[in-house]
Amino acid sequence: MTKEELQMRESTAKYINRDLSWIEFNRRVLEEAQDASTPLLERIKFISIVSSNLDEFMSVRVAGLKEQVKAGYTRKDFTGYTPHGLLKRVMKRVGAMVSDQYKAYRDLTRQLAKEGIIFTTYEEMTQNQRKEMDHYYHDIVFPVLTPMAVDQSRPFPLVHSQSNYLAVVLHKEGDDPEEEPYFAIIQLPSNLSRCIQVPSRSKSKKQEFILLEDLIERHIHTLFSGYIPLAVNEFRLTRNADLSLNEEEAEDLLEEIEKELHRRRWGVPVRLEVQKGIHPYAMEMLQEEFEIGDDVLVIDGPVDLGFLMKFAMSLTGFDSLRYPRLEPVYPKEFLDCENNDRFAVIREKDVLVYHPYESFDAVNDFVYQAAHDPDVLAIKMTLYRVSGNSMLVRSLVRAAQAGKQVTVVVELKARFDEERNIAWARQLEKAGCHVVYGLVGLKTHAKITLVVRQENHMLRRYVHVGTGNYNDSTARLYTDIGLFTCHPVIGEDASALFNEITGYSDPHDWKAFSVAPTSLKQKLFHLIQREAEHASAGRPARIIAKMNSLSHQDMVDELYMASSAGVPIDLIVRGVCCLRPGVPGLSENVTVRSIVDRFLEHSRMVYFENGGEPEVWISSADWMTRNLTRRVELMVPVFDQNLREVLIQVLKLSLKDNVKARELKSTGQYDRVQPVEAIAPLRSQFEAQDIVSWKHLKRLGVE
Structure with a gap:
């Protein structure tokens, strides 16, 4: 089928394919990086988001397609694609998008340089700058590097998914240059900054940075005495990251997920990214080890631009290149409540909160008040993705320690947040909370909090439901809606929902919820x-x-x-x-x-x-x-x-x-x-x- 015929088929089909539609979405993200009306450092963030989005897409969606192809699955999906045909189309579009992403990156680095933010090389530095960087390498970088040789006595080491490595091709001093070269790899330390600030030049206000991999390459000889480096090339591997759980036979879901996370390190290779101009011998070694075939993305620039998010956020003195700071306002309904009693406000009327324009502190304070209120008997809550330093979790711990009934549904299978959620689950259990890991075969994605309070010889239910996660970090970056209510019908349904999740209840006759x-x-x-x-x-x-x-x-x-x-x-x-x-x-x-x-x-x-x-x-x-x-x-x-x-x-x-x-x-x-x-x-x-x-x-x- 010709390109024109394929485009005609796609444009007349009844449905648009999900994976091809996702690529179009990431294209729209890339367009924001290319948009000259967007502040420069915000454009840098969008370049980073394109990379992080693509990482998840490759490790889950493309990994699934490859599994289907390997299994010989040929049935078309409802959009008319076989796994093989779709995979071919996806990889072609991904390659084109990555090429455009790096064109945008090179354009943005030129514009950054005009603003005094410069990505430099060792050769472009002054003598004093080189001296400082030599000290940084020997004092900070060199001690944590581990060169790993690959030969008959030392098999290829485990290469972690989505970690950056250097492939090093070497020749032993005194050997015949025609002999087969030596090969080693070095993992870039993830606990060191990828972007290293170089000391300023005399009387210059410009900020200069060198990439960690460039600094290591310049000093590669320090790791291989007696050998001559012929080539140093960056590469990165993406593995299948989908969990394969047999929940029905798992005696302990938490332990089973921990085992599966460990197995994820050996997931099937899905994508290999290599630096443009990679040495042929290095390419041969990598393709043979990972059995990756021709699905190799050749990168014309630094491999993995995800580091640019942290770089753009950590720069100081360039506020003119960012959006004006948005300080979320506290919801006006709770602003003047007497004695900070949010329950009194919610009894009077429902309250809607619109994040990130209105502060997530309203949710934190609601749960905090519930934890410290002696009239509150029980708190029930679902947690899907939680921030690293969660006030909500601290409040739940405090409530349990105060003798309240605290039930928390922690979704252990929240993709890429599994380890963090396991840690939260253990902390909550240790404090005395009842922790539930959800239902077999289902992820608990609902966002709801139920507070049961004793009032005038009766119980009243207060409920918060939201469209987004209970995460104060993402609440500053995502648009989401939250609703506080004590409507009795919603409260009744909320109790029934938690009973279904935590116990043995037949499907409820919902009055409000779906x-x-x-x-x-x-x-x-x-x-x-x-x-x-x-x-x-x-x-x-x-x-x-x-x-x-x-x-x-x-x-x-x-x-x-x-x-x-x-x-x-x-x-x-x-x-x-x-x-x-x-x-x-x-x-x-x-x-x-x-x-x-x-x-x-x-x-x-x-x-x-x-x-x-x-x-x-x-x-x-x-x-x-x-x-x-x-x-x-x-x-x-x-x-x-x-x-x-x-x-x-x-x-x-x-x-x-x-x-x-x-x-x-x-x-x-x-x-x-x-x-x-x-x-x-x-x-x-x-x-x-x-x-x-x-x-x-x-x-x-x-x-």
Whole structure:
């Protein structure tokens, strides 16, 4: 099939392939690094994000495709691809994207140099700078390096996934140059900075940096006395990182995951990145050892640009090259509460918090108050991804030590956070908390906290539900919604949800919640079909849905059905989208937008016009197969009319974005939304920031 025929097939297929759609998403991230209107150091961060995104994609999605190919699996997926055909297409697009990423990197380093931030080489340094760097190498770097030879008596050492190494080709002094060379590898120490600041030149305000691998290469002779280095080339291996657990037969899930994490170190090689110009003998040795075939990415620059995130964040004195600092405001509803009693505020009305514009401290303080309140009898909470220094965990420990009933559902299978969650689980258990590891075969992805409090000879339930993780670090970087309520129906459902997770309870007859995997998918189907019925009857109908990914085939088909019935559907999907909009007779009433900007769009919410009686729901779930069928997920209605209006405005603000929004075309390509001449540019994230800040300042009496 020719390139033109393949493009035609892709643009006319009913569905867009998930993995190809993901690559388009990472392309949009790369576009932010290429956007001249984005501050320079923020563009550097986006370059880093492209790398970290790609690492996960390769170690999970591409690894899965390779396993299917190896097993001889030839069945097409619902988008029409066999594993072999899709893998070939994916690797080609990844290679093109990485090439463009490094072009952007080289352009950005030139611009950084103009601003006085310079990546230098040993040869470009002054004599004094070289002397200082020689001292740094001998005092700091050399003692932690371990050269590992590969020969008949020393087999190839274990190469860790996504760690940087140097491949060294050597010739022994006095030997015949035609003899086969010697080979060794050196792991770059991960506990040393990849970017080393070089002492400033005399009277210069410029900041210069040398990469760790360049400094080691310059001093490589110190590691191999009696040998002549012929070539020093950087490489990096990515292994299959998916856990293969048999949960039903595991006697102790925590111990089983620890074993699997250990086995992950020997995962099947998936991707090999090598420095451009690598010595042929080094390439031969690496390909033979890793059995990687031709799936090698040749990198024209430093291998793995993930280090640029830490580099950009640690630079001092260049605030003009960053976005202005955003200081989240404390939610105004809790700001003036008497005696800091958040329970009193929540009894009066539901409270909505919009992160990162409003502070995650509100959540921390809610749990802190519960931990220290003598009238609180029990706290129940789910933890999926938690920050390294979590105030929430400290509060839960304090509550357990004070004799309260504390139950924590810790998801040990949260990908790449398994080790951290194991550590939290042990700390919580040691403090006396009841720690539950979730349900067999399911990940607990719902974000909910339940506080049970004794009040006037009765028990009252206070609940917090959110669209994002209980993580105060990511709450500064992700857009998410949190809802505080003591609505009795929500409280009743919250208790039932925890009982199902921790005990033996049949599926609950939910009054407010919709819970995956038992009822959420069918609830969404019902709500979508209801909109179609309204549209067919001439009643007001509309769907606005915001999520990270849409890839569940049945969900896409339901949206196609609603579109065909005349329902206007606006989707705000940050990442993967398998629905093809704008196809006559199928999806001409559907629009799909993606917003990639300063903050990671992470909130999940959906609006249904419902014949003139609007409903708004917030959720932990994307509309993906894994979320709807293999995870414990939660969707909750927003009962308060004023709060519904706030969320509707947030959704409509996203639909008005004409600066950072891209619109998905029926061809499968994303085009930037262009401002209409009569309409001023609107950047939804900046507008949201201004609205929240303005409300807060007005309440404080500040003009």
